[in-house]
Amino acid sequence: MSAQTAPPTEETKDKPALKPSKEDTGAGWGPRIALILLCALFTVPTLGLFVSSFRADETLLRRTGWWTAFGEQFDLSNYSTVLDAGMGESFINSITVAVPATIIPIMAAAFAAYAFAWMDFKGREFLFIIFVGLLVVPLQVAFIPLTQLFNAVGITNDFLKLWLAHTGFGMPLAVYILRNYIGSLPREVIESAKVDGASHFETFWRLILPLSVPALAAFAIFQFLWTWNDFLVALIFMTGGQEVVTVTLAELVGSRGQDWHLLTAGAFISMIVPLIVFFSLQRFFVRGLTAGSVKG
Amino acid sequence: MGNLVSGVVAIALGVGGALLLFYVLNALAERMPKEWEERFKPYAFIGPSLAVVGIFLLYPAIQTFWFSFQTRIGTPNQEFTLANYEFLFTDPGIRDSLINNLLWIIFVPAGAVALGLLVAVLADRLLPRWEKITKSIIFMPMAISFVGASTIWLFMYAWRPPGSEQFGLITAIITGIAGPMDEPLIQISTGRLNSFALMAVMVWLQTGFAMVLLSAAIKNVPTDTIEAARIDGATEIQIFWRVTVPQIRSTIVVVTTTILILVLKVFDIPRVMTSGNFNTNVIANIYYDLAFTFGDRGRASVVVVALIVMTLPFMYINIKRFREQEAMR
Known part of the structure; x- marks a missing residue:
């Protein structure tokens, strides 16, 4: 578990003066070649899938290497096929699951985080330790009991089940990240609000919430990617015939494992949103991941 | 809509x-x-x-x-039993999966930390712009779901019978070097070779995470300690092992345990790539099958209890670390 909400990468980036000048160390050719090879190892698999997904001839796609495909015809036909094969609907479903599951836990978590950080009460440490302990609890613990609970209470809507489950599973992390951040705000700011006669609710609403935007964003991005990329929770709770992208992709692998024109395009559709989030919000993404990678 | x-x-x-x-x-x-x-x-x-x-x-x-102590759950005959625990400790399927989980626990965190450390150290010597690009590339797989990554690597491991052209890159490389392969890599259970092929996917996914934290830690190592070692005539490799590593030990521990906890519960990758067949099964997949394929809630629960027991030490470590931080606040 990483304690800091903001990993030091963010800081070091702003302090280039701390870095020794390049003449001191200087990268020789050995390290450079090693790095180029490593970068290849981390891009080529995805690149191969990407190139393949555009190959128009599906027979060639599963008979010849994608590295020999130069000069072949490329088009979007694989994408339209897989979108029609259920991936399109699943894409909408993934959005429907991930966005509310990201936003709903935030407000409750922020209130709790404020109380843990700035209010004095009996059992404060003990209660917070519950959240810290639950950070690593395996989610498998919850599936059978929750399935029964949903049945008993009469919750049959798959989306509602997933929103609730992801809210519950994301809560320890949300409280943990936000409490660490809110707790690090300067004491004077909170005290001055109190002196001005602000109630806790006002302090929270007018002061804490706006100041906590970086931490809120870090959690939101982590939670969004977690729920978007989640396979297990959706597999278990979506019983009514609806699917999200990861489940559809896994099903395609299972049932049409040789149809690489479907799998390559399907995999890319499932990855496009997280990749966009990754490239556009990398700073926050790094923060959320490093603060939240302990999640069960 | x-x-x-x-x-x-x-x-x-x-x-x-x-x-x-x-x-x-x-x-x-x-x-x-x-x-x-x-x-x-x-x-x-x-x-x-x-x-x-x-x-x-x-x-x-x-x-x-x-x-975990109940049998025939949900029927009028539900009663107390220790049979689930007997199952946990004697079932050969569970024992086999635990061996795989153990391999994952040993090799995946070590692999990801080693590679992440290598990239962090090497990229630190590049110009800032190139360092940033390199790190982005290594970090990118972290955005990809386990299911997506499994698909990507199934494509890398794709296999066709001897005599046909291979379109899976890794299979093509292996057959190019060592001659024809009689079966796909992910089906070769000799020496659990296929389990290692699945572990490679997780290492590929987690190296970026290890790199980000380790790189940050390396940048916080005071330069004068390195300069002093250099003046004393230490080689770069000696500096790395005797000066840098000891000063980033706590970060290495944090990264290793974080990946370890993740790996303990690994499910998606074996599920998608082999369905747990060919001797690649893991404990979380056994849980899924017991709970949702066979509907045996007692046995499924006992497997979860085992999982929780395995995470307890890390829960304890997290809480201890939290208390130490609080004491310093």
């Missing part, structure tokens, strides 16, 4: 409902005598999230523990 609309409604209800709840609780507290107000308010603020983890995590944990 109708679901999208209900999604928007859910957001409004979720966020608005939470706000309204806190507003009401706050207003209620303010009507109380001052002394009571101060006592009640903190609990009003943490109450909702505590209730949520209570319902979604704590109560299920208790029920799982209870179910």
Whole structure:
């Protein structure tokens, strides 16, 4: 578990003066070649899938290497096929699951985080330790009991089940990240609000919430990617015939494992949103991941 | 589309409902005598999230523990039993999976940390611009789902019978070097070779995470300690092992345990790539099959209890570390 909400990468980036000048160390050719090879190892698999997904001839796609495909015809036909094969609907479903599951836990978590950080009460440490302990609890613990609970209470809507489950599973992390951040705000700011006669609710609403935007964003991005990329929770709770992208992709692998024109395009559709989030919000993404990678 | 609309409604209800709840609780507290107000308010603020983890995590944990001692759950004949624990300790399938889990626990964190450390150290010597690009590339797989990554690597491992052209890059490389392969790599269980092929996917996914934290730690190593070693005539490799590594040890421990916890519960990759066949099964997949394919809630619960017992040491470490941080605050 990483304690800091903001990993030091963010800081070091702003302090280039701390870095020794390049003449001191200087990268020789050995390290450079090693790095180029490593970068290849981390891009080529995805690149191969990407190139393949555009190959128009599906027979060639599963008979010849994608590295020999130069000069072949490329088009979007694989994408339209897989979108029609259920991936399109699943894409909408993934959005429907991930966005509310990201936003709903935030407000409750922020209130709790404020109380843990700035209010004095009996059992404060003990209660917070519950959240810290639950950070690593395996989610498998919850599936059978929750399935029964949903049945008993009469919750049959798959989306509602997933929103609730992801809210519950994301809560320890949300409280943990936000409490660490809110707790690090300067004491004077909170005290001055109190002196001005602000109630806790006002302090929270007018002061804490706006100041906590970086931490809120870090959690939101982590939670969004977690729920978007989640396979297990959706597999278990979506019983009514609806699917999200990861489940559809896994099903395609299972049932049409040789149809690489479907799998390559399907995999890319499932990855496009997280990749966009990754490239556009990398700073926050790094923060959320490093603060939240302990999640069960 | 109708679901999208209900999604928007859910957001409004979720966020608005939470706000309204806190507003009401706050207003209620303010009507109380001052002394009571101060006592009640903190609990009003943490109450909702505590209730949520209570319902979604704590109560299920208790029920799982209870179910692990029950048989014929949900029937009138439900009764106390120790048979689930007997199953846990004697079933050959579970023993085999535990061996795989052990291999994952040993090799994946070590592999990801070693590669992440290598990239962090080497990229540190590049110009800032190139360092940033290199790190972005290594980090990118972290955005990809386990299912997506499994598909990517199934494509790398794709195999065709000897005599045909290979279109899976790794299979093509192996057959190019070592001659024809009689079966796909992910089906070769000799020496659990296929388990290592699956582990490679997780290492590929987690190296970026290790790199980000380790790189940050390396940059915080005081340069004068390195300069001093250099003046004393130490080689770069000696500096790395004797000066840098000891000073980033705590980060290495944090990264290793974080990946270890993740790996303990690995499910998606074996599920998608082999369905646990060919001797690649893991404990989380056994749980899934017991709970949702065979509907055996007692046995599934006992497997979860085993998982929880394995995570307890890390829970303890996390809580201990949290307390140490609090003491310094």
